[in-house]
Amino acid sequence: MTSSTRKLNLNIGTNTTGYLPNAWKYRTGSRHDIYDPDYYRRLTELAHRGLFDAVFFSDHPALMTDPNGRPFHTIDPLILCTTLAAQVPDIGFVATMSSTYNSPYNLARRTQSTDIVSGGRLIVNIVSSFNPGVAANFGSAPLPPRSERYAKASEFLDVAKKLWSSWDPAREGDIQEGRFWDSTSAHTIDHAGEYFTVKGPLNVPRGPQGHPVIAQAGASEGGIDLAARHGEIIYCNILSRPAGQAFGRKVRDRAAAFGRDPSGIRIVPGLVFIIGENREEALRKHELYSGTGSEDGLLARFVKEYDLDPSTFDPDAILDAERFIPDPNRLQAVGMGLGLSDLLAHERLTARQAIRRSEGHHRLVLGTPEEVADAIIDLWSDGTVDGYTLQPPRAPDDIREFVEKVVPILQDRGVYRTRYEEKTVRDRYGLPYPA
């Protein structure tokens, strides 16, 4: 792509009621929306009006039954994407699924099927799962250790790629008299690895994108390895330009070290936006939607989250980056926890400033529609990021607000599409087709 045609890529996440756990109190709609397919259709139509690249569905195959929370994943993401693709044109879909709790044959088949029926609009977000509540739904074995989960995920994608290309009707020669097909267009893959033994071929042919675009999240070392080997769209948390540039270099250098052309990688980190008439209003919304109620509430949450000593905590003292590096052995996703320490390594910030820079570990952008648009363009314009995976606090409200107020500004600035042109998500992202 030449720089003159380079366009900002934007995915939009929805979860059930939006991304911020407490923001549902301020959203439009019924709480029964979360398992109403028509609600997701309306969200997707709204996203289509916003000309987004794709609707992103994160996932855990488990119901969170904390009475104070809300179920934030219910309908199976691939089923949901499949029905939505039949109802809403153009827009792509990111479906999250676990490489720990699926078999490669079934997953490769289902995703290739959805890619075919959607006309090349599927992005598969492979996660290795980190939640013991998920493990308990799939047998008596505990969650495998992180290193094993990543190794397994990598082999899983090796197998999936072999399967996705194992039957290609375009390879057919002349069809012999009396035969339906040239069966040499399909071949076994005979994969026998450390974790998987799969004969193949897949019984679904190569699809319109060659195979679904592969998204990959996670910024731990294992996650970066996986992204470098297989990721085409990298979902991550980038809180500043220097941290983002360092991350991008790391992933691309490692891809090159693995013998992969790094030009086939797009970085679209999460971004939480809160739009106000002015910055003050956005700050107040942040306090409400985060459930903390005030700036002091945000600071108290910060103290608690990072296990700081409240008696010595000074919200206006410069924070020490070292103090915020997460334990690499912790159960939760490690990579996401790196955002703050990476930010503090490059910028001198107080806690009062830091609490306004991220939400749920992702970059937070607060302000007027112009300020939000500027902040989005900022890290995109020099290639630090290729775009963003937007994380609206409330669905549908903040999606609508972004579509109506921010999208026109991005279009006016000439950085964002004014209509869908390319047919597949792969083309829309300018990603190469698999061989």
Next chain:
Amino acid sequence: MTSSTRKLNLNIGTNTTGYLPNAWKYRTGSRHDIYDPDYYRRLTELAHRGLFDAVFFSDHPALMTDPNGRPFHTIDPLILCTTLAAQVPDIGFVATMSSTYNSPYNLARRTQSTDIVSGGRLIVNIVSSFNPGVAANFGSAPLPPRSERYAKASEFLDVAKKLWSSWDPAREGDIQEGRFWDSTSAHTIDHAGEYFTVKGPLNVPRGPQGHPVIAQAGASEGGIDLAARHGEIIYCNILSRPAGQAFGRKVRDRAAAFGRDPSGIRIVPGLVFIIGENREEALRKHELYSGTGSEDGLLARFVKEYDLDPSTFDPDAILDAERFIPDPNRLQAVGMGLGLSDLLAHERLTARQAIRRSEGHHRLVLGTPEEVADAIIDLWSDGTVDGYTLQPPRAPDDIREFVEKVVPILQDRGVYRTRYEEKTVRDRYGLPYPA
């Protein structure tokens, strides 16, 4: 249901090009139809015109690469049903899936999801898989023995049923101030059985049918046990009235022995139909579509299939039922092989007659549209069967022919619906809702 309102239930199978392996030579369309979603949409619209209860997709998760055959399953059935349900109203869908090569949590979640997005139109056909080519796509272990596969399938459905009812928003009480939901509407299932350990709850709530309707195929002893425990719609092969009545009694008696109300069972065996201007034309079509070319060809296939001695074979001698009882230890589905021996146990038939009574182990009905309609009504009118799963030799041609020529006769006779009334497949079959 009173007898005055009792209606014939009809599902329509499609496979890729229809049911008979050689009939594709005489079908309309391109061989690329088989992985074209638009083709399946057209078939489903045609089926909708025919007011069928459901479109039936059989399945093997493996590509048959015999150069003389044709791939008869490709796109994942549940994905296909999900996209078709978004495009075609009213009609139900039977999606086949394996209890041997899926996890109960994922399968329960996906199917409940499709049932919700389709508005209660999903029937899940659980099979235990019998093909070593399938096993090789899921690891290095050989196919488990049949007894284990059936025991596992039965526990699989126990788990699925627990999961399907583990979260029911209708159980919600008053929602406390500041809370999104009443999380006591969901409960863990804590299943720890011989094959599965699953905590739950499912993160998809109870759907419009309570849970998807459960179809079950197979007439071996293990298959009948499974049908009696879990089957709501029984797909089987019934070649004659006495055999059908014996089968129905067996399944219903066993259900009662398991403490289940047998009134929640519907028997809809496979039926291959071949329509001609007259019987002679239908016979010739049978010879063509079966790939045998002539009556002698059909007889030669019969000799080969049952490993008879060609030197002593007399096509006009009465066949001995005992000779045709399949080996219960054979690899292939046992139940389907019982059709012929059951038929011969009740009717004195020569090979020349027997070859016209079944095709692919299923009841074959040959003749004019009136003759086909009469044959369908015959076993339905006294309750031997509740309807049929039609197996057209060619798709789309024979589906169209049935819809245009046979459906109006069935309607004229007052045995078949003239429009869709009930919303869910469960209601359309008059099946009880799970508690």
